[in-house]
Amino acid sequence: MAATPPRTPGWPRVLWAAGAVLLVAMVVHVVALVLLGGPVGGPVSLRKPATFAETGWLLCWSVATVLPRLRTRAWQRHVVGATVLAFALGETAIIAVQAWRGVPSHYNFTTPLDAALMRGGAAGTAAVFVVGMVVLLVVALRSPVSRALRLGVAGGVGVVLVGCAVGMVMISTNSGVYRGGVGSGFGATGAYFGPDPATVGPDLAGFRPATAGGDLVLPHAIGVHGLLLLAVPAVLLAGTALRDRLAPVATMVAAVGLALLVLLAHAFRMLPLDALDTPALAVLAACAATYLGGLAVTARALLARRPGEDRTDVETGA
Template identity: 80%
Template structure:
């Protein structure tokens, strides 16, 4: 049998395909953990729950599919594709695996240094792959900003804006995650670095600090909640890059304005949540002006997303008519 040509191998096992398959596996893992949580019971919130591997698998599959779409459209050098692909793959797979191991063992996955094994999972497995992921996102950001956009075969401006903004939002989420790791808590109560070098126990926040936990939403923390802005940020590629990729294939004349609206809405909402958190205030202390701004951001984003969806459907309908003519 004749071996396939190198070009065919590269096409078959391209990074968009690898990330697409990985995302599908993570989607299945998410569903399995959700079903297990329903059938076996157990807490939905708190430091030990099957919800955590399900949540991280959800983040992983959406990230894989989002980056796969971007890599399929963005012009990049081969080494940049490899760096981004490896970084996303490592982060998307290792994080849910760590969460799953700890959840099924019945021990906390975050801020747990009770044994050398637990400490290794936190420092090498979770924090280590997060650092690799940051490198990959920086490479993707540089490649996006340097991608040609002047010729007919260049990167459309709305695609460049959406991908770059999505990467920036994701990097902000990584920075927030580093703050959480440095303090061993998703509740910000001032200071940085207090969690470094601690071993021999679980150092996460107690129930009184976290307050009521509604499947990860904690409105009454004794300090600023960093989990919500972190959760919004890690979906930056889905929120901004994916709509930009889909819009870039339409004939809509207002593509850049739609992407810019979505970018502005997400960045402003994220800024409001972060300022509130670093003021060490719980979510239930959000004032009326902040709530109005957040509501306007949500409405602006959803309105732009709906318009983008209509443009995409109209473009596909036109393409079908041309093809059938």
């Protein structure tokens, strides 16, 4: 008999609701950008709160999907739920306030308010979020679930933590363009210390192929979506009758992990994305194809599920 999935009342509902609010916030800022005009790229753009709202609503809904499948204690649910909520809502609110004020949200220490929002707000909520992710990782590793589900959730959290570490490097250098060293931006005050346009290069709605150094924004963006990329597919597969659920989950984890490794190795060599050589591009293309293959297996298993069927993996299952 399949084990009954542990129930986590409260926080999943809160996170579903918070995600809906952030989804609306994303749409509002996209519409405002279209109607009001203004830059799509650069440090001051309504695209930035839209982007953070997108990350926030997907994160909230991903955690709301994962939590009911794990065996958690009350304090663990509170820590995970509260830190995700603080990060998703807090970061989006801070970025939105600065965007509507017409000032940069990142690396901006021009006034005491700007410094407080940067250090206590953006960096502070990110640090709190890391605590929640560590707790979620421990929960995933200790929960009596199948190897496939454990690997998917643990892999997703691991990718998120890598994304957070990359974000901390960006904060410590006041730049998403890596030009060597860590920590050079600590203690800065009284001005905007972000990279100049020449360092960033052409900004194509957040994609910057020709930076004067290594681009950390892309691996950071992939990292913070780790739960959506890996944990959510594993949870969806856990509710199907597919016999071998470990293989597609493992291939997706390997694909995302290898792609992140290639991008980070390239960035920390201080090379722009348009300097990726043919072997690196081939590896990234193979990672993308492999990951999409895992998603295709997940989709087929979901489509083959009978109405009302909701299997739950147990410790010895795939």
